[in-house]
Amino acid sequence: MPTLIGSVQRALRLLEAAGSHSGGAPAKQLAREAGLPLPTAYHLLRTLTHEGYLRRQSGVFVLGDAAGRLAGGGLQQKRRSMILDSLAHFRDTVGAPVYFAVFREGEIEIVGVSDTPANPVCEEWADVRATGHAHAIGQCLLGQLDEKTRKDYYERHPVESITPYTVRDVHALEQRIGSRERTQPVIERQEYALGTVCAAIPITVGDIAATVAISLPLHQEERLLSAVDRLRSEVGALLSTLSFSISI
Structure with a gap:
């Protein structure tokens, strides 16, 4: 050795x-x-x-080319570290688990999460990529897309209830998306996971739809709106970091 x-x-x-x-x-x-x-x-x-x-x-x-790939991998790791550092900052600021997700190549992708033992992330009991209609992250990303791209997503991932609170069909989901301003946060209560409330803030960088989101247990729901307001101000201050790192 x-x-x-x-x-x-x-x-x-x-x-x-x-x-x-x-x-x-x-x-x-x-x-x-x-x-x-x-x-x-x-x-x-x-x-x-x-x-x-x-x-x-x-x-x-x-x-040679292989050395270039090594350098590229190092840059990718640096970008990922920047994202995780930002999420940890958001997590500590709002006192809740934080998620960063993008819509890429037709799918919802969770790029990074940050939580603590006292404030754990929501358990992924149903495939996040296929249930975008049911959680704040997905609804926020779908709301940033054009109608054709959303339709393609629905065809591959049908809208269906996964809890008693999930939106019932595509028509109802589209009505909800159409009634909300693109820059406003998305609030979701127990639609993806019983006992959990979530909020997601839209971020658009170029032609990439992205979001930063938080989740809280239902008994802490009264904290959600104030946590979202604080998160929005923090995201604005660190948007340049996320913008640089979004291509990870």
């Missing part, structure tokens, strides 16, 4: 050295900058080239 770890460390030093030269560098130079014997450097360079992390062209080594 120590030998394997050492090989990985040496390979990473070579990648770092190659990455510092936009036009590439020859093996001898990379070996010198990485502090490696030339035979060791040659062996690792051949391996890294074979795996796509480096490319050899005109006698020099440059970063």
Whole structure:
């Protein structure tokens, strides 16, 4: 194991050295900058080239496509961390679990959640993607879409009651969506989960529909509206962070 770890460390030093030269560098130079014997450097360079992390062209080594994918993965992780940090801030501010979701490629996607043992998230007992009509997150996202996109969603995920409080049919849901201003929060009481109330705030970044939402147990319902107002002000202050991270 120590030998394997050492090989990985040496390979990473070579990648770092190659990455510092936009036009590439020859093996001898990379070996010198990485502090490696030339035979060791040659062996690792051949391996890294074979795996796509480096490319050899005109006698020099440059970063390959696989190295680019590694960098992209790091950026994606950074974006996700930014989202989770923002959600944790919202959670602590309003004292409730917070959700961040988007409508992407025809489906509802929960990007991140943040809760605490004292304020846990609502249990996903029915597929959130298929029950957008029944929860605040879904209703908020659907309300930001055009009629054709919503119709396509309904065809794939029929509107049906999952609790005694769920909207009964597409007509009733469309009436509800049409009567609400697009910028207003969506309030939902026990439509998705008995004993739970939820609210979702619409966020639109470019052509992507998104929402930040909270949930509370039914016995704390009196806190919901004030928590939503506080959340709206906080989201406005941190919208740039979420806007940058929304493409995760």
